[in-house]
Amino acid sequence: MTVETFTREMTLTGADEVRAYAEIFGAFERAAVFGDEARDLVRRAAHYLENVLGSIH
Numbered sequence: 001m002t003v004e005t006f007t008r009e010m011t012l013t014g015a016d017e018v019r020a021y022a023e024i025f026g027a028f029e030r031a032a033v034f035g036d037e038a039r040d041l042v043r044r045a046a047h048y049l050e051n052v053l054g055s056i057h
Helices: 015-031 035-054
Strands: 002-006 009-011
Touching: none
Parallel strands: none
Antiparallel strands: 002 009
C-alpha cells in the first residue's frame, strides 16, 4: 500500500500498518460531507470561529 503524506510517500508492507491506514482512511471517508452539507459545515465553523474570536479581548 502506498500512502502519501504532506512531506513524502511511504510504501507500507506490514499487514498491521496497512490495516491501520485502511481503517483510518475509512473513518475519514465515512466522516466526509459534500454539497449543501459541506457548505453548512463550513458556515457553522465560520460562525463558531467568529464567536470565539469575538470573545477574546
